[in-house]
Amino acid sequence: MTIVRALYVSVFVGFIAVAHAADDSLLFEAPKLDGIEVDGNRADWTEAGLHIGLLTTVEGDVKPPADFDTSFWVGWDEGGLLLLLDVRDDDPVEAADIPAIATKDAVEIFVASGVGAVDYYQVAIAPGRTEEQDALRHHFSDFRNTEPKPPLEIEAARTITDTGYVLEVRLPWQNLAYTPGYGDEVGLQLFVNDVDDESRGFKVKFYPWRYDGGTYPYSFRMHRVRLAHKGGPDTLAKAVLKGGPAEPVTLEILAVEELAGSIVKAKAGGKTLGRGRFEAADGRARCTLTLTEYPDPSGDNAIALLVGRRQVGQTPIDGVGKARARALVDAAINFSPCVFRGNAFPKCEFDDPHEAEKLLGEYTIQQRFYDNEYNEVTAAEKPGRYGAVIDIVPAKGRPLRRFRTLLRLPDAAGGFGMWFFRPELSMTLPDAYGIAPDVLAEHFEDVKGYVWRAFTDSFKHDPQAGALMAALYHAEPTGSPVRQNERALALDRQWWVGLKRKIYGTDAMWPEPFVCPRPVEGPPAPVLRKGTEKEAGFKPGAAKRIDALLKDWAADSDQAFAVCVARNGVAILHEAYGERDGAPMTVTTKSWMASTTKLLSGILMWMCVDQGRVDLDDPVDKYLPALRDIEVEQPLTVHRLYTHTNGLWGHWGDDMNDLEEVVAGYYPYLNVGVEHVYNGTGYALGGKVIEAASGEAIPEFFLNHLLNPLGCPNTDAVDTNARSVSTPMDLAKIGQMLLNGGAYGDMRFFSEETMQKVMPAKLTGVLEAAEAAPEWGIGVVFALDAKGFSKRTFGHGAASAATFYVDPDNKLVVTMTRNSAGRNFGKYHDQFKALIMDNLVDPAPVETF
Numbered sequence: 133m134t135i136v137r138a139l140y141v142s143v144f145v146g147f148i149a150v151a152h153a154a155d156d157s158l159l160f161e162a163p164k165l166d167g168i169e170v171d172g173n174r175a176d177w178t179e180a181g182l183h184i185g186l187l188t189t190v191e192g193d194v195k196p197p198a199d200f201d202t203s204f205w206v207g208w209d210e211g212g213l214l215l216l217l218d219v220r221d222d223d224p225v226e227a228a229d230i231p232a233i234a235t236k237d238a239v240e241i242f243v244a245s246g247v248g249a250v251d252y253y254q255v256a257i258a259p260g261r262t263e264e265q266d267a268l269r270h271h272f273s274d275f276r277n278t279e280p281k282p283p284l285e286i287e288a289a290r291t292i293t294d295t296g297y298v299l300e301v302r303l304p305w306q307n308l309a310y311t312p313g314y315g316d317e318v319g320l321q322l323f324v325n326d327v328d329d330e331s332r333g334f335k336v337k338f339y340p341w342r343y344d345g346g347t348y349p350y351s352f353r354m355h356r357v358r359l360a361h362k363g364g365p366d367t368l369a370k371a372v373l374k375g376g377p378a379e380p381v382t383l384e385i386l387a388v389e390e391l392a393g394s395i396v397k398a399k400a401g402g403k404t405l406g407r408g409r410f411e412a413a414d415g416r417a418r419c420t421l422t423l424t425e426y427p428d429p430s431g432d433n434a435i436a437l438l439v440g441r442r443q444v445g446q447t448p449i450d451g452v453g454k455a456r457a458r459a460l461v462d463a464a465i466n467f468s469p470c471v472f473r474g475n476a477f478p479k480c481e482f483d484d485p486h487e488a489e490k491l492l493g494e495y496t497i498q499q500r501f502y503d504n505e506y507n508e509v510t511a512a513e514k515p516g517r518y519g520a521v522i523d524i525v526p527a528k529g530r531p532l533r534r535f536r537t538l539l540r541l542p543d544a545a546g547g548f549g550m551w552f553f554r555p556e557l558s559m560t561l562p563d564a565y566g567i568a569p570d571v572l573a574e575h576f577e578d579v580k581g582y583v584w585r586a587f588t589d590s591f592k593h594d595p596q597a598g599a600l601m602a603a604l605y606h607a608e609p610t611g612s613p614v615r616q617n618e619r620a621l622a623l624d625r626q627w628w629v630g631l632k633r634k635i636y637g638t639d640a641m642w643p644e645p646f647v648c649p650r651p652v653e654g655p656p657a658p659v660l661r662k663g664t665e666k667e668a669g670f671k672p673g674a675a676k677r678i679d680a681l682l683k684d685w686a687a688d689s690d691q692a693f694a695v696c697v698a699r700n701g702v703a704i705l706h707e708a709y710g711e712r713d714g715a716p717m718t719v720t721t722k723s724w725m726a727s728t729t730k731l732l733s734g735i736l737m738w739m740c741v742d743q744g745r746v747d748l749d750d751p752v753d754k755y756l757p758a759l760r761d762i763e764v765e766q767p768l769t770v771h772r773l774y775t776h777t778n779g780l781w782g783h784w785g786d787d788m789n790d791l792e793e794v795v796a797g798y799y800p801y802l803n804v805g806v807e808h809v810y811n812g813t814g815y816a817l818g819g820k821v822i823e824a825a826s827g828e829a830i831p832e833f834f835l836n837h838l839l840n841p842l843g844c845p846n847t848d849a850v851d852t853n854a855r856s857v858s859t860p861m862d863l864a865k866i867g868q869m870l871l872n873g874g875a876y877g878d879m880r881f882f883s884e885e886t887m888q889k890v891m892p893a894k895l896t897g898v899l900e901a902a903e904a905a906p907e908w909g910i911g912v913v914f915a916l917d918a919k920g921f922s923k924r925t926f927g928h929g930a931a932s933a934a935t936f937y938v939d940p941d942n943k944l945v946v947t948m949t950r951n952s953a954g955r956n957f958g959k960y961h962d963q964f965k966a967l968i969m970d971n972l973v974d975p976a977p978v979e980t981f
Contacts, residue, residue, distance in 0.1 A: 157247050157319075157340050158434055158446055159356045160184075161364025164314075165207035168214055170302050172289035177216055181205030182357075183366040185388045186416075186445075187324060187336035192372055192386060195334060197415040198222065200326040202336055203388075208312060208359050212287075212304040213243060215322070220296040223328045224261035231958040233258045233271045236327045239299055244319035244351035245308045251276040252319065252351040253307060259290050259297045275351075282306050312359055319354030340448070352807055369396070369417075369437050369445035373455065375426075379490045383421040383435070383447070385410075391439060392417040400435045400449065454801045456491050460532065461798055463488055465497075465522060470598030471539045471591035473546050475511045477501055478538070480522055483593075498523040501538075504606060506631055512540040517602035519631050532797050533758065535632075535790040537599040537624055550588070554580045599624040616848045617832040621787060626829040628789035636757045638824045646826040648739045648837045649879035657875035658701035660861075660868040660945075668702035669943070674971035675704045681960070681967055686710035691954025692717035696860035697968060698945045701868060706861055712951075720846050722857040723949035726930035730815055732866070733852035734774060734911015735881070736822055736833055738890050741910075742874075742882035745825040746770055748889075748910065755821040758792040759799060766804040770821060773814040774910040777898050779803040783812030786830075786851040792820050806900055808908070812853030815911070819852040841879055842866060854931075860947040867938045867945035870926075892926065916981060919962065920969035923979045933957055941976035944968075 162182045169176060185203045188194050195201070197220065204217040217239060227236040234240050234256040244252030254273040260266050272284045287302040305312055322338040340353055358364075368388045375381030383398055383406065392412035398405045398421050406421035437445040464483040472478050480497055482488035488495070503509050504517040512518055517539060524532040557580055561567050572579065590597040603620035616622060633639035665674050675697075682695060692710030694717060696703055708717040725732070740746040746755065748771040753759040759768065772778045779802030785791040795817060819830045826833060834849040844862035869876040873884035892914050895905035907914060915925045915937050922941035930936075933953035937946040946968060969975065 157353075157355050158448060159317075159358060159364075160206070160320075160367075161358050161360040161362070162206040162208055162213075163360055163363035165209055165214060168207070168209060168302075170214075170287045170289050170300050172291035172298055172300050174216055174218070174298055174300075177205055177207075180363070181207045181214070181216065182363040183368075184338060185366060185368040186370055186386065187322075187338060188370055188386065189334070189336055190339060192370065192384070193334075194336070194386065194416065195326070197389075199328075200334060200336075202324045204322065204338075206320070206357060207363070209302075210305075210312065212302045212307075213318060213320075213357075215241065215299075215301045215303075217299040217301075217324070218296075219259075219299065219324060221261075221326055222295070223326075224259075225327045225329065226258045226260070226262050226265040228265065228955060229953075229958055230269055230271050232953070233269060234323075234325065236325065236333070237261070238325050240321075240323040240325070241301065241303065242319075242321035242323075242351075242354065243303055243308070244354055245310050246317050246351075247319040247354050247356050248352045249319060250351075251278050251308050252354075253284055255284070255286055255303070257286075257288060257299065257301070259292070259299060261292060261297060276308070278309065282309065314359060314361060316359045317356050318359070319351050320357045321354045350807065350809065365443035365446075367445050371398075371435070371437060371445060371447040373435075373447065373449075375455075381423045381426050383423060385419045385421065385437060385445070387417040387419070387444065389416050391444065394439045396421070396444070397438045398423065398435050399438060405435065457798045457801055459487075459491055461794055463491065465524070465534055465536075466593060466595050467520065467536055467538055467598070469592045470536065470595055471541060471601050472512075473541050473543060475513055477512055477518070477520070480520065480536070492524070492526040492529070494527040496525050498525060502631055504602075504627075506634055512538075515540050515542045515605070517606055517627065519628065521635065530762070530797070533790065533793040535628060535793070536595050537602050537628075537789075539598055539602040539605055553584060555584055555587075557583060559583075596621070603627075615835060616850050617829070617835050619831070619850070622829060622831040622850060625787065625789060626832055629823045629827060629829045632789070633824060633827060636824070638755065638757070639827070642745060642825050642827070646740075646743070646745070646828060646833075646837070648743065649841050649876075649881045652875050652878050652880045656878045657872040657880075658868065659877045660698055660701055660703060660865050662706065663702035663704070665704050668699040668704045669973045670699060670704055671971045671973055677971065678705055678964070678967055679707060681963055682707070682709050685956070685960035685964070688956050688960070689954045691950050691952050691957075692721075693948055693950035694719050694721065694723070694860045696864040696945070696947045698864055698868065699972070700943045701871075703861075703864065719861060720859055722846055722848065722859060723934065724930075724932040724951045725856040725858050725863075725934055725949070726854055726932040727812070728858075728863075728928050728930040728932075728934050728936050729849065729851065729856040730812070730853050731911045731928035731936065732834070732838070732849055732856060733815055733819060733830070734890070734909070735838060735866070735870075736830070736852075737770070737774065737818060737910055738874075738882045738886055739837060740822055740825055741890065742886040746821060748774075752817065752821060755824045756792040756817070758796045762796060762799045764800055764802070764804065766806075768799075768802070768804055768817075770818065771910070772804060772898065773818040773821070775895060775898065775908045776808050776810050776814060777805055777895060778811070778814040778817075779806065779809070780811050780813040780817070781809065783854050784816070785813050786816035786819060786853060786855075788816075791816055805898060808895065808899060808906055815853040816851070838866070838881070841881075842869060842876060858949060860949050863934075863936055863947040863949065864945050867927075867936065867947060870938050871940060871943060871945055918981050919965055920980055921965070922976055923981055925981065933961075935961075941978045942972060944972075 165180050183205050187202045199222050201220040207214040225236050227233050239257045242254045252275050256271045258269045260268045268290050284307050285304050289300050291298045323335050325333055325335050327333040369385050371383045371385040391410045394410050396419055397407045405423045408419045408421045410417035410419045434446040434448050436443050467478045467480045469478055500521045501509050502519045520536045522534045600620045603623040686709035692712040694708040697705040708719045710717050752768040831850050839847050842865045847858040847862040849856040874882040874887050890910035892907040892909040894907050899905050912926050915927045918925045918937050921939045924941055925937055925939040927936040932951050935948035
């Protein structure tokens with residue numbers, strides 16, 4: 133066995149999140165432990181410590197124990213919070229870069245001075261089990277808000293075992309400027325990651341159950357850990373409530389294997405709600421209890437699971453209605469087929485009618501159909517697109533509405549001839565498939581037959597097939613490659629924007645075309661151009677020095693990238709580095725912008741605000757009638773959509789023509805104005821606001837009002853939050869327009885006053901916990917990682933590691949496009965930023981990051 137012991141000190145500055153306790157945080161009692169030496173040995177813990185014997189994903193999934201399994205113990209002493217983890221992992225895979233530790237096998241620990249507290253931090257720890265990475269390593273992320281901030285420290289040791297590793301940790305109280313005492317509480321999350329080979333990974337978590345998707349390292353989403361004399365009940369089982377109006381409410385329980393054969397009871401409020409027996413299952417124990425009644429949520433906040441008199445677990449009492457509404461967000465309803473022949477419209481039904489009845493009870497489906505010219509029809513009398521408005525009406529409760537696109541084919545599209553049609557195709561397969569190109573060529577008739585069958589089979593069940601085929605049917609040839617607004621699904625989206633404006637009546641609210649940009653009043657604004665270092669305000673030789681560093685970076689990385697550096701409207705460096713897919717990277721090679729897309733789409737909203745089409749403080753239902761007449765605690769406002777205070781989750785819905793209708797079903801359960809939770813769906817809903825107020829679908833709006841006017845031919849922006857691609861010069865032109873306060877040449881996109889209104893500001897008054905409110909703008913944030921740049925530097929980060937900095941004090945625009953951070957990103961990116969700032973002539977005498 134190998135034992136490593138170390139004391140680490142490190143600091144990393146990150147974003148601050150708003151504090152608010154999760155409604156399903158549970159209370160755990162951790163005992164005070166004396167004589168614990170952090171040496172990676174569990175012997176001095178004996179039977180002490182609060183034992184969490186089972187970790188699952190938030191959804192309740194686990195791997196076979198021989199593959200991956202985790203249990204841990206919690207305690208405390210005067211020195212800090214103590215944790216001991218026993219991790220079984222059959223295949224060690226660890227990240228090479230320290231900042232990327234959490235992306236591979238690792239333990240992530242999040243600690244706060246209380247659930248919902250202002251101060252918290254994360255430490256990710258890699259155990260060091262591979263030949264390349266054989267030492268214990270860590271990385272801090274600092275989310276503390278209170279000053280002064282002492283350096284973050286950790287004491288940790290690990291022991292490598294035959295099946296995995298034992299990790300022992302002491303997290304000093306001084307990290308949180310915290311003086312412990314009996315009865316005090318801290319907040320705790322704990323994630324353990326397992327990445328086998330190149331898989332996306334598997335993450336089990338000590339984390340509150342939630343129905344809103346995703347997990348976040350925020351202090352309000354932690355469990356409560358009370359510092360006690362003795363440990364509270366161990367957790368050997370986990371359960372989740374399920375049920376619907378047409379079925380009983382059940383508890384699905386997963387437990388450690390030692391409980392197999394035991395009788396388990398569920399109790400709350402002094403009542404036994406159900407009982408059953410654990411059965412052995414795949415190295416664990418399982419039981420499903422049918423509850424005799426649903427517990428009163430105004431009483432106990434948790435259902436206790438007992439074996440005899442021993443509590444072995446607990447689960448929060450959360451409304452089944454919330455879980456049901458969440459399930460209906462994902463419930464698929466479609467026409468079969470969506471591409472059809474004949475006058476009669478096909479049948480519409482849920483993909484799983486039985487599950488839909490569980491969720492809704494008895495229901496009926498009502499449909500209205502519109503032809504390509506937006507006329508309501510009762511039959512498909514001619515070939516072409518038809519839009520279906522589907523109303524799902526339950527016997528009790530609010531109706532749901534969904535939209536789908538259908539295509540009626542010409543009559544000639546039927547008959548036996550279609551069976552033998554073979555499309556003209558060319559295709560290659562990945563080398564990793566192990567199929568020789570000559571073999572593929574010799575059997576290509578079989579491949580074409582399969583592709584044709586798969587394509588036509590999609591007509592029966594895939595709603596995108598209806599949208600694709602309808603768009604192709606009505607499209608006209610352009611004689612050139614199509615741009616983003618001419619792609620099939622963008623055309624379908626634009627068609628639905630027109631129909632929704634008609635049926636909701638928003639076409640009468642905003643009948644005039646949207647005009648932007650407008651002429652500049654006064655002299656033209658600077659336009660980005662190539663020029664000399666002297667013109668730009670850089671020291672002589674700056675471009676060569678930066679270029680040399682970037683060449684070294686490319687040689688020491690596995691990712692290609694392209695860069696533009698400009699000051700005072702003059703670009704001194706515009707180059708590409710490395711290779712992508714076997715070809716040299718170029719300055720016109722498009723790269724993934726990921727969440728930098730949020731800034732780009734935020735700019736579209738700035739235009740709408742500037743022209744008075746949209747008011748940020750308006751309730752969203754002014755623009756999206758689907759959200760009207762729904763009782764909610766706090767209404768969604770446009771501002772909340774863009775500042776991650778909307779209660780939504782994930783990055784979904786942008787390409788859903790009925791997103792506002794889908795959100796309407798969950799609206800009463802959104803924690804609006806409570807938490808700052810990073811998501812893309814708020815931006816997607818904001819895109820629907822823009823579409824309603826302008827009559828233009830987002831891909832069309834991007835081109836007409838931002839990309840074409842600025843001359844950005846290599847940027848494709850098809851959504852509001854994650855999927856755009858671009859190049860450094862295109863981004864730099866947008867950055868220069870922002871640096872100019874909304875103007876570029878003789879064009880004005882928005883006023884400087886509007887720009888000030890949408891820039892990052894503390895979200896006081898927007899969130900319940902105003903003292904911990906972060907600074908956030910409408911799609912824009914201060915670039916806290918832009919070390920050395922002025923403190924007014926703004927932009928937006930990206931999962932692709934794209935860089936977009938606009939420094940108004942130094943008149944500086946820096947862009948880097950790439951698809952991933954890749955190897956050694958942290959090492960070279962910091963040097964890149966420092967070299968730029970070191971080479972400025974007369975940098976602004978202002979505060980810097």
